[in-house]
Each structure stands twice: as structure tokens, then as C-alpha cells.
Amino acid sequence: MACxxxxxxxxxxxxxxxxxxxxxxxxxKSFVLNLGKDSNNVCLHFNPRFDxxxxxxxxxxxxxxxxxxGTEQRESAFPFQPGNVAxxxxxxxxxxLTIKLPDGNTFKFPNRLNLEAINYLAAEGDFKIKCVAFE
Amino acid sequence: xxxxxxxxxxxMKLGTTLKIKGKIADDTDxxxxxxxxGTDKLDLHFNPRFSxxxxxCNSLDGEWGQEQREDHLCFSPGSEVKFTxxxxxxxxxxxxxxxxxxxxxxxxxxxHLSYLSVQGGFNISSFKLD
Numbered sequence: 001m002a003c004x005x006x007x008x009x010x011x012x013x014x015x016x017x018x019x020x021x022x023x024x025x026x027x028x029k030s031f032v033l034n035l036g037k038d039s040n041n042v043c044l045h046f047n048p049r050f051d052x053x054x055x056x057x058x059x060x061x062x063x064x065x066x067x068x069x070g071t072e073q074r075e076s077a078f079p080f081q082p083g084n085v086a087x088x089x090x091x092x093x094x095x096x097l098t099i100k101l102p103d104g105n106t107f108k109f110p111n112r113l114n115l116e117a118i119n120y121l122a123a124e125g126d127f128k129i130k131c132v133a134f135e
Numbered sequence: 136x137x138x139x140x141x142x143x144x145x146x147m148k149l150g151t152t153l154k155i156k157g158k159i160a161d162d163t164d165x166x167x168x169x170x171x172x173g174t175d176k177l178d179l180h181f182n183p184r185f186s187x188x189x190x191x192c193n194s195l196d197g198e199w200g201q202e203q204r205e206d207h208l209c210f211s212p213g214s215e216v217k218f219t220x221x222x223x224x225x226x227x228x229x230x231x232x233x234x235x236x237x238x239x240x241x242x243x244x245x246x247h248l249s250y251l252s253v254q255g256g257f258n259i260s261s262f263k264l265d
Contacts, residue, residue, distance in 0.1 A: 007142045019261075128146070133261035
């Protein structure tokens, strides 16, 4: 998957919200937002799959701890469309990450790495980041 | 913010405008916004210095180019500000928080910028590419 923008030293703290807005490619198959400490320590691997690896319109989430993947979690909600602008807001606390989807619905993913700050954001695949805000 | 806020693998082409919002730290003497290809290849080094009441711009291509000074320091420590940088073939157009526009030549002649960093007393709250 094509590597996109990588941001480091974000210093996002519990209770703060990271808002990411971008354009989903018209022929999108899949994109990824990774959040964490660095590329090997990812507390949230957020992977909307339009049509890839046998998944259709499914969000797959996971974590990576010291380079090792955890257990996948799947969400049936899929408020993304190829060719559209999409915005997600991500916040976290000791227990969970909370992901707010473009339709306003939220879901949680466990904060398995117990990170005290999120310093790393990387995008991959069919999503072009246009705006990032820390709130 | 501790450390240097850094973005790599950015896709900023000619004609793109970058908007950066943030808060200048209360007790800072200066901050830096760099745009370029990487840490040692900077097309625009933008460095407001409060102690000297000036904004210094430069380019870095292995070694520093000639400094350009702009004595239009229309912002101060502690304030929330927005900078707008438009990347064009010949020059960068930098719009300061009060609307004043300064320019800096595109000396390195690149048509693509992949690197952004923010250092010193500036806490970035958002960035936007249009």
C-alpha cells in the first residue's frame, strides 16, 4: 500500500482529540491511519477496507506492539465512500481509543499499549490527508 | 510541545497553500517553520525572532543561503496565530497573521515539497493543505 504522510512528535494527550480530514480516492480499495509511538508501536491501526483481502466495506482495527500485531477487531459500520471527503476524530484515555466516524457514530478500540501520549500518525493507501487538527 | 513536530512524505505541489495555526509560547524568543525535502534540504526556513524584532528567512541546500530579513513582526509570544504559505514556481508567498504578505524566492527550484517541521516556541494546533 502506498505510504502517505507521516507526522511525528504530535504529543497528543489523553482527552485531546485528533481530527483528520482527507479525500478518499475515487477507486479506493483500502486506506490506513496508524497512530501510536512509532511505526512498530501502533496503538490504533485503523483500516477501512472498501474491497480488499476479501473484505467489503469493513473497518478493520488492530494494534502493533514492538512490531507484533495484536488481534483484529472488525466494525460493521462503514460510513465511507470512494471519491468523498471523510473526517475522523480520534481521542484516547487509559482504557480505550474512541473513534468518531464521518457519520457521527463512535466506536471504541482498547488502548492495548497503554501509551501516555500519541506522537506518531501515518497514512497509507487511498486517502489523501488535507487537514489535521489537535483539539 | 517537546521535540520537533515533523511531517515527512507530504505531497505539497506547486500551487498548493499550506495553512498552519497554532499558539506562540508565552516565554519564547523564536520559532521556526521549515518546508523542504528533508532536514538538510530546506526550500523555506521561516524564523521569527522576537529578541531581534525580525523575521529571518533562508534556504538550506547542504549549506545555508543568504538570509532575508523582514522587519514586519506583527505577532508576539502568547498569541494564537495563522500563517499561510503558498508554494509557487518562482517564490513562496507567506501571509502573516495580520494579512501582510512577504515573499521568499524558490531558490532550490523544486516543484514538490515533502517535509515540514516546526521547532521552538510554537505549538501547532492544525495544518491544512489546499
